[in-house]
Amino acid sequence: MSQENHRFRRATVLDLGSLTALCLLSKQSNGYDDAFMAQCLEELRVRPDWLEDEFWLAETQDGELVGCARLRFEGSTQGEIATCFVHPDHHGKSIGRRLMNRLLESANCSGLSSIVLDADPNAVPFYEKMGFQVIDETPSGSIPGRFLPLTELCMSPNKDRTPSA
8 A cells, every 4th residue: 555545634532442452553563472562551552641742643545543653742842752653564654754754843843952762672773764863771661670772863953854764
């Protein structure tokens, strides 16, 4: 399916259950077992207050949810990519890049100077293509003793920072 066959829109309260299912399916596609996923369930459960953030989803023309991404504003100069998942059957179809570009456009318009992201280790190459750099590590919000790569994208003032990766 080509990228023209996907539409993008803001997430609504009616999408919460489907978004949670997508996040879990996408996360598990990285090879995580059921025990690991059980520990992540609460952290990946999409909540109504997340809709206050910049939260976009991608779907096929027939309404199948295939991706989502969320930018949380942390003050006036920094943001956080708090959610970014693509259905495993739709990897490699530019959905993640297009969702991220929407968030980066919003970050530019809001004047953010940087965006951070706690990355799944399996997703670091994707985020690096989007311009993020690993700067440290951060504790997992789900699994005690596990650490995730902390990445950052420094935004250029008054310049479009939407990569074409």
